[in-house]
Amino acid sequence: MELVFGYGSLAAVAIPGERVFSLHGHRRRWGVAMDNREAIPGYKRYVDTDGSHPAVHVAFLDLLASPDDDAVNGVCRPVTAAQLAALDARERNYDRRDVTAHVADPPGRVWAYVGSAAGRARLAAGTAAGCAVVSREYLDLVLRGFARLGVRELARFHACSDLDGLPVRDLRRVDLSD
Numbered sequence: 001m002e003l004v005f006g007y008g009s010l011a012a013v014a015i016p017g018e019r020v021f022s023l024h025g026h027r028r029r030w031g032v033a034m035d036n037r038e039a040i041p042g043y044k045r046y047v048d049t050d051g052s053h054p055a056v057h058v059a060f061l062d063l064l065a066s067p068d069d070d071a072v073n074g075v076c077r078p079v080t081a082a083q084l085a086a087l088d089a090r091e092r093n094y095d096r097r098d099v100t101a102h103v104a105d106p107p108g109r110v111w112a113y114v115g116s117a118a119g120r121a122r123l124a125a126g127t128a129a130g131c132a133v134v135s136r137e138y139l140d141l142v143l144r145g146f147a148r149l150g151v152r153e154l155a156r157f158h159a160c161s162d163l164d165g166l167p168v169r170d171l172r173r174v175d176l177s178d
Contacts, residue, residue: 001108007074008061012145031062032119057126093119
């Protein structure tokens with residue numbers, strides 16, 4: 001069985017067969033970004049409250065290996081080969097990595113999407129330029145996802161996440177057609 005470990009937006013929507021697990025040796029943080037100045041067909045952009053596309057780098061959650069006894073909570077959800085291929089295309093700021101060895105008693109092979117070098121470089125560039133932000137819509141989606149798992153899991157989310165340092169901005173996601 002193939003599974004995907006969702007620790008951010010992939011944990012936001014409940015699906016049959018998912019279970020809460022911990023990914024040991026990691027912390028969650030803002031780690032990748034997209035450059036909102038670019039309109040990439042088939043991808044997304046963010047719109048400000050005035051309808052404009054602000055020149056910002058929009059940050060997303062990432063995993064960071066931790067030498068401490070940290071463990072990130074999330075959901076493992078079964079995926080088919082076709083679903084995995086679709087996620088590979090969707091998660092363009094990330095590389096898919098086998099993290100099975102970091103999950104206690106996994107029911108199969110576990111994959112996680114970890115920030116790509118390019119995605120991390122975009123966040124670094126946006127941070128250096130003072131234009132890296134977090135979309136409130138994205139943050140709220142993730143927080144609702146962990147709240148649906150219960151008070152304990154939401155508290156664990158906060159305990160194993162480093163979410164300080166970037167401003168949160170009211171932006172709305174717009175999916176671009178091909």
